[in-house]
Amino acid sequence: MISVVIGGGTMGAGVAHLFLAGGHEVVLVEAGAERASAARRAVEASLAKAADRGRLEAVPHELLKHLTVVERLDDVAAGASLVVEAVPEDVELKRQVLKAAANACPDAVLASNTSSLSISALAEGLPGERVLGMHFFNPVPVQQLVELVLHDGVSADVVARVRGWAEALGKTVIEVRDAPGFATSRLGVAVGMEAIRMLEEGVASAEDIDTGMRLGYGWPMGPLRLTDLVGLDVRLAIAEHLAAELGPRFEPPALLRDKVAAGHLGRKTGQGFFTW
Template sequence: MTIQTVGIIGAGTMGNGIAQACAVVGINVVMVDVSDAAVQKGIATVAASLDRLIKKEKISAADKDAALAHIQGSTRYEDLQKADLVIEAATENHALKLKILQQVDALVPPQVIIASNTSSISITQLAASTSRAERFIGMHFFNPVPMMALVEIIRGLQTSDETHERVKQLAERLGKTPITVKNAPGFVVNRILVPMINEAFFVLAEGLATPEDIDAGMKLGCNHPIGPLALADMVGLDVCLAVMEVYLKEFGDSKYRACPLLKEYVAAGRLGRKSGRGVYAY
């Protein structure tokens, strides 16, 4: 059965990005957040993103209007009952996600698939907190969602083949390239990416090169579009640290030890772009 309506919990950066990706291909969206202000801000962000595409002549004004017409904003979880798939895109907080998922599970019909956009939390564990573990899956989009082609589809231990196939087909319909991943801390991309960022901090701490030269080395030597330290500032140094601490706890392997300099920056409130200062000043 084709997914016609997608419910999205969270109208922030990831939520509104997923909403845009769905709406531009004609999928109906119900985007829910805790306040009308948050919902309206999310819809305004989508509109601004579509305006940029109009300026680049990638879409028309009519395309923008059609996409926005597919997005319904709401503060009521009850409005998710019409969805074929509900994607939880709330803050990366375990307790919060469990609370939201259990509320949604109790409200939506049993045939509805529930997905989490988590980047680190166990899909198997989240699935077990619901009454539909076989219809629960991870759908990890990358930021900015409208631009990034990848979606990690994470199968929990209980996820059925049918659920996996339907979600994979949806990702392809969105114009994304899905990769299927087993449940494990950090899945695939962040499992490789965040330790690389952490190693860049060790290189910086040891004084081997300046931040600018470290980033230039990885951009020019490995063809990365952005250097690891600049990327850390974009992601948030506190987020990078939290992920490394999860890896160390879950794997029990000292290779996931967070760099002391990364810890020091976070302790000083130098969290990256969002705080105005990280490795670089903004």
């Protein structure tokens, strides 16, 4: 099958890797020549890393024969069955990209990898029966979950097809109604915000809050370290969105705002709740 991935950043490169490893023909769309070659290098590096770790059955350079990187959607994608957009978290940009995909790929399912935006809002003006959220997790080739986000207008046939594709790629699927933050972001942010409030109130140290959840509740990593990995700015934006949609229980703590204002964004800047 032909799958199109729009946006070749962190998530798009991972999705392209996953689809190649699953035997898809992949068309990866990136804006501009420089970013297109960076996206190709990211997919190459991701496949090479998986091969080194024994997590890839095929040889990377064989898989890469099935990757086409383009700067615009064109005829190469007309026969696509699936489009996944992974451009930055901006409603207008995502709408624009999905609209172009709906025209260029008349038979394709149109999936958004948004981690927080309303799928109904993204589907406005599009053939809604073939639009849904297909939320992957970072790093895409490794993380087990795909969260399908279903707005009222999506067809049951499209949901069944996407579930089948995701399961064939080795993923476990959950289905969630199109509600703010879906299931994962909503719960993840709720715990993350509470952990930051506890730190603010001096209940325990960052290390001890995280150790509590790791060893007491079997979390692979504590909520503060996870916030550092995701990026404090990214988490702040999602919390603000959830507070606007769901009420003050998601209001971001002052400590989070202060750290973002100081440029302490987590692992990517070397400093967040921990020093990296």
